[in-house]
Amino acid sequence: MTLLSKPLHLGTLFDDLAARGxxxxxxxxxxxxIAPEAGTELDVPAAADLVRRVSGWFAEAGxxxxxxxxxxxxxxxxxxxxACAAARLGAVPASLxxxxxPETLGILLRRLEPALLxxxxxxxxxxxxxxxxxSAHAARTLAVGGRAERALCTDDVRGGSAPPPRRPHLDAPLAVMHTSxxxxxxKxxxxxxxTILRRLAGFESHRWPVLGSRRDDTVASSFSYAHGRALAWTAGVLWMFPAAVSLITSPDWDEAGPALRRHRPTTLEAQPSTLVRWxxxxxxxxxxxxxxxxxVSTFDAVHPSTVRTFLNASRRRAPVWMQGWGQxxxxxxxxxxxxRRSLARRQWVDPTTxxxxxxxxxxxRLRAVDTRTLRPLPAGEPGLLFCRTDALCLGYVGEEGRWRSKLVGQWWSTGDIGSVDRTGAVRLVDREVDSLSDGGCLEIEDVVDERLPQxxxxxxxxxxxxxxxPVVATEDGTLAPGVWKEAVVDLPTMAEPVVLTWGDLPRTGTGKVRRGALRESLGLGPDAPGKGRWT
Known part of the structure; x- marks a missing residue:
């Protein structure tokens, strides 16, 4: 039985898993x-009990x-x-x-108009x-971790009984998550x-060769659990009954290292920026x-050197890296x-992922179209990438016009520039808004990473x-000019590099560099070759 064949609801996910044993x-x-007293180990029935208790908190909060x-x-x-506790009440959770x-958080809360923050x-x-x-943008605010002015604390709502779970229609709003x-x-x-349980989690609830979780697996993850990926990952992985899941909340090695040593994973999904730090x-x-x-790497581009490092760190005979792309x-x-073999073969020919x-x-389905006419382009020619998928979201809260403007018939604009060859293989060039007049910034970034270990x-x-x-982050914020010139001698002409430290780069919750904020901090101005129409 998979999530595709069972009418599963987010609000009773852990109850259903517990009922299956x-x-x-x-x-x-x-x-x-939300439950520090529970320690660092729990089982599925305990998680189900916690969801019911928190659902009671929410009901008590109105x-x-x-x-x-x-x-x-x-x-x-x-x-x-x-999120499960909110969905159990028939409410719609929105993870931020x-x-x-603080300014951006306020904008999103104004759009959401939540009954509870x-x-x-x-x-x-x-x-x-x-x-x-x-808290000014929510009817009520519940703060965990202590008391705060103009907010409820968990002691104020503890003990409230959870009403019977509600199951929404398959196509009704279930959860809201923001883009990067x-x-x-x-958005x-x-x-x-x-879309999120049947289409996304449902696909993962199969024992696919290589990809599917096994009964003896320790499945580890380390990414932003505010991301919608966390809901699909949790449902899809737990439905397969692995021996254990290991959840790492921080990219900092002081926390991640001991967790990885205590519970050595057999499968690992993490943000590329986290893997770079590790x-x-x-x-x-x-x-x-x-x-x-x-x-498994999702969320953002991953450099070949990172893939190679971790594949070589595995003692398995033939470890596999699955690189995913989506939104x-x-x-x-x-x-x-x-x-290992494919990375070694491509290293000197095409050092890019x-x-x-x-x-x-x-x-x-995917196709590349002309950015002006929106007509499909010949195989292999770069253009704006459009997709067709049954997992497409229902819309944008507070920006329905923006969502509809990205639809052309049944095709959805990803906002990415890339090509689709005759076999269906996709090659990503850039986000349209970040694109260069000549060539692609992502491939240049891959080559620089390959040639500059520092x-x-x-x-x-x-x-x-x-x-x-080019903006280069190094450990100490320095880079010898001669080293840079040697690394980029055969690349398209670029300005002199700006050298910073890792912490100087503004990032999103999923570790992506906020290029717009970086441009602003460097005084480059808002103008760029990309138009940004499809963001």
Whole structure:
């Protein structure tokens, strides 16, 4: 039985798993913010009980069916439990990253008009200190982790009984999640039970060769649990009854390293930016990744050197890397498998991971179109990428016109520039808004990463009236001019590099560089070759 064949509801996800006899151990890198007393290990029945209790909190706080419940707190898997608790009442959870600026958080809350905002005292105090009170945009605010002015605390709502669960229509709004926000204020994408549970989680609830979770797996994840991926990942993975799931809430090695050593994963999904931070700790002395048979990277581009480092860290005979590409609005659109052999073969010919593989047959279609006429382009010619998928979100909260403007018939604009060859393989060039007049910034970034081991990250920014500006992050914020010139001697002409540290780069909750904010901080101005019409 898979999620495709069972009428599963987000609000009773853990009840249904417990009823099926799930024995999966849930292991946390730190205790849950909403239940620190539970420690760092729980099972599925305990998670189901916690969801019911939190649902009672929400009912006590006045949440009713059809209301929106906004969640904005520091990163942890309890985003998923809070979303399940809201959905159990028939409310619609909206997960917002704590990485959002106070101003941006306020904009999204105004669009949502939530009946309840669930946050933590640290975020609330920081936002208020910056002159933006998020509680001003919600009917009520519930703060976890202590008391705060003009907010309820968990003691105020504890003990409320949860009403019987409500099950929405398959195509009714189920959950809201925001897009990355690399190009400005994020959009609020609305998904349904059909799109996020049936289409996305349902696809993962199969024992696919290589990809499917096995009964003896320890499945680890480390990404933004505010992202919609967290809901689909949790449902799809737990439905397969792995031996354990390990949930790592921070990219900081002080937290991640001990968790990886205690619960050595056999499959691992993490944000590329997190993997880059862990990469420097893969030195052959530890064995945190020795059991991994499958690595999964989504959310953002991943550099070949990162893939190679982790594949080589596994002690498995033939570990596999699955690189996925998709969006919050659509879920995964393509995937590609990489191995040690394929990386070694391509290293000197084409040192890039911009080839994103092919769509899943029968589930997603892609085509490249001319950016002006929107007519399909010949195979292999770069253009604006459009997709057709049954997992497309229902719309944008407060921006319905913007959502509809990206639809052309049944085709949806991804906002990315790329090509589709005769076999259906997709090659990504750039986001349209970030595109260069000549060539693609993503491929340049891959080549620089390959040639400069000291570069922790590289971002190439297009400039309307001059050569693109490369921004390189190193450990100490320095880079010898001669080293740079040698690395880019055969690449398109660029300005002199701006050298920063990793912490100087503004990022989203999923680790992507906020290119617009970076441009602004460097005084490059808003003008770029890309038009930004499809963002």
């Amino acid at each position: 799930s024995t999966t151990a849930v292991r946390l890198s730190r205790p849950l913010d 949440v009713r069916p059809g209301d929106r419940v906004a969640i904005a707190k520091r990163n942890h898997w309890d985003y998923v439990l809070l 990253s704590a990485h959002l600026s 669930v946050t933590d005292t640290a975020l609330l105090e920081a936002a208020r200190g910056a002159g933006h009170d998020p 926000g690399t190009t400005g204020v994020p 609020l994408a609305v998904h349904s039970t059909r 990469q420097r700790h893969v030195d052959g002395k530890g064995d945190e990744f020795g059991r991994v048979r499958l690595f 919050s609005e659509t879920g995964p659109l393509t995937f590609r498998f990489l191995t 911009r080839n994103l593989g092919r769509p899943v047959p029968g589930r997603t 570069a922790l990250d590289c971002v190439v920014l297009g400039v309307a009236d001059g050569p693109p500006v």
